[in-house]
Amino acid sequence: MKRIYSILKHHFLKILISLLLSFILLSLLEFPLSNIIIVLILISIISIALLISLDYFRVQQIVKIRETIRDIRHNKLVSPGQINLGTDLESTEREIKKMFNKMDNDISNLKKLEKVRTQFLGNVSHELRTPIFAIQGYLETLVSGAINDPDVNMKFLKKAYTHTNNLNNLLNDLIDISMIESGEMKMNYGYYEIVPFLEKIIHEFSDIGREKGIEIRLRASDNKIKYYCDKDKLRQVMVNLISNSIKYTEKGLVEVLLSDEEKFGIITVSDSGIGIPEKDIDRIFERFYRVDKDRSRAVGGTGLGLAIVKHIVTAHGSKVMVESKLGKGSTFSFKLKKQILT
Numbered sequence: 001m002k003r004i005y006s007i008l009k010h011h012f013l014k015i016l017i018s019l020l021l022s023f024i025l026l027s028l029l030e031f032p033l034s035n036i037i038i039v040l041i042l043i044s045i046i047s048i049a050l051l052i053s054l055d056y057f058r059v060q061q062i063v064k065i066r067e068t069i070r071d072i073r074h075n076k077l078v079s080p081g082q083i084n085l086g087t088d089l090e091s092t093e094r095e096i097k098k099m100f101n102k103m104d105n106d107i108s109n110l111k112k113l114e115k116v117r118t119q120f121l122g123n124v125s126h127e128l129r130t131p132i133f134a135i136q137g138y139l140e141t142l143v144s145g146a147i148n149d150p151d152v153n154m155k156f157l158k159k160a161y162t163h164t165n166n167l168n169n170l171l172n173d174l175i176d177i178s179m180i181e182s183g184e185m186k187m188n189y190g191y192y193e194i195v196p197f198l199e200k201i202i203h204e205f206s207d208i209g210r211e212k213g214i215e216i217r218l219r220a221s222d223n224k225i226k227y228y229c230d231k232d233k234l235r236q237v238m239v240n241l242i243s244n245s246i247k248y249t250e251k252g253l254v255e256v257l258l259s260d261e262e263k264f265g266i267i268t269v270s271d272s273g274i275g276i277p278e279k280d281i282d283r284i285f286e287r288f289y290r291v292d293k294d295r296s297r298a299v300g301g302t303g304l305g306l307a308i309v310k311h312i313v314t315a316h317g318s319k320v321m322v323e324s325k326l327g328k329g330s331t332f333s334f335k336l337k338k339q340i341l342t
């Protein structure tokens with residue numbers, strides 16, 4: 001009864017208008033009044049019956065949708081293929097399937113993120129443990145008497161000092177990574193003369209290079225060219241790439257090359273070092289990824305350098321390209337917008 005009352009309330013005006021129109025039409029056709037009343041009563045009954053059956057049909061559809069949503073919520077439906085609302089609700093079914101897929105993707109992304117976070121924490125603790133254990137070991141040995149042994153005391157102190165440096169580098173890299181990934185990295189762009197900037201960085205590496213028998217050189221055709229970049233961040237990129245080239249080259253050449261395209265300049269860092277196996281090339285930009293963990297650790301690497309490089313170059317709207325041949329050397333390059341002089 002409540003339902004019928006609600007239908008009448010909702011459709012009262014429509015029924016009234018149709019009755020009025022029917023009355024006018026029948027009067028114009030000069031139907032006798034008694035017949036008009038009968039016809040109007042019939043029209044009223046038929047329209048109410050129609051409205052009630054339509055309403056019943058609509059309620060059935062709503063119940064179907066509600067039950068489907070409840071089944072999704074209770075995980076009774078595990079794939080979009082199980083959602084079936086029938087042909088009359090095809091578009092609603094499509095929308096619910098899309099929502100199901102989105103929810104499914106969101107949940108698997110959250111699970112992936114959770115896994116990445118746990119892995120990251122595991123990696124961080126592992127990497128911190130290595131230098132801390134080493135420092136602890138050397139100090140313990142020194143405290144237990146080795147401090148008075150002139151054969152080892154300086155050696156152990158120097159080793160402990162090297163590990164504190166590694167620890168410091170690791171913490172700095174971690175701070176950078178977390179700043180970058182939380183979106184707190186503020187970029188400060190401008191046009192800068194690239195050649196003197198690179199010459200200065202290369203000069204800082206010249207001693208380390210010389211010690212290893214590696215020549216580091218810069219090749220550029222235009223000394224006055226300006227690149228659009230964040231100078232400090234680009235410095236970080238160059239330091240990481242050049243130090244990798246030196247670290248992973250036994251002897252030979254590390255070259256920084258500047259080449260020009262119409263609107264862009266390309267910075268390339270290439271070396272004649274150990275190279276990177278093809279299967280690892282796609283992964284070297286992942287945090288903590290090292291081709292040869294022991295070798296990298298021996299040269300003080302934690303596998304964060306290229307992750308930072310990738311983030312910074314991406315922030316410049318560019319992409320790092322890598323080419324490498326095992327035993328022959330590696331080439332890292334990326335484009336930067338250059339100043340166009342008119």
Ligand SMILES: Nc1ncnc2c1ncn2[C@@H]1O[C@H](COP(=O)(O)OP(=O)(O)OP(=O)(O)O)[C@@H](O)[C@H]1O
Pocket residue numbers: 173240244245248249271273274275276284285289290291292296300301302303304305306307330
């Ligand atoms: N020029 C290169 N030649 C050969 N292998 C390289 C070169 N650059 C990077 N790699 C490989 O890629 C890995 C990742 O490099 P990345 O700079 O991220 O880490 P890392 O040098 O080991 O440590 P970090 O830079 O954090 O001190 C390195 O461990 C190394 O195996």
Ligand SMILES: [Mg+2]
Pocket residue numbers: 240243244301303304305306
């Ligand atoms: Mg590195």
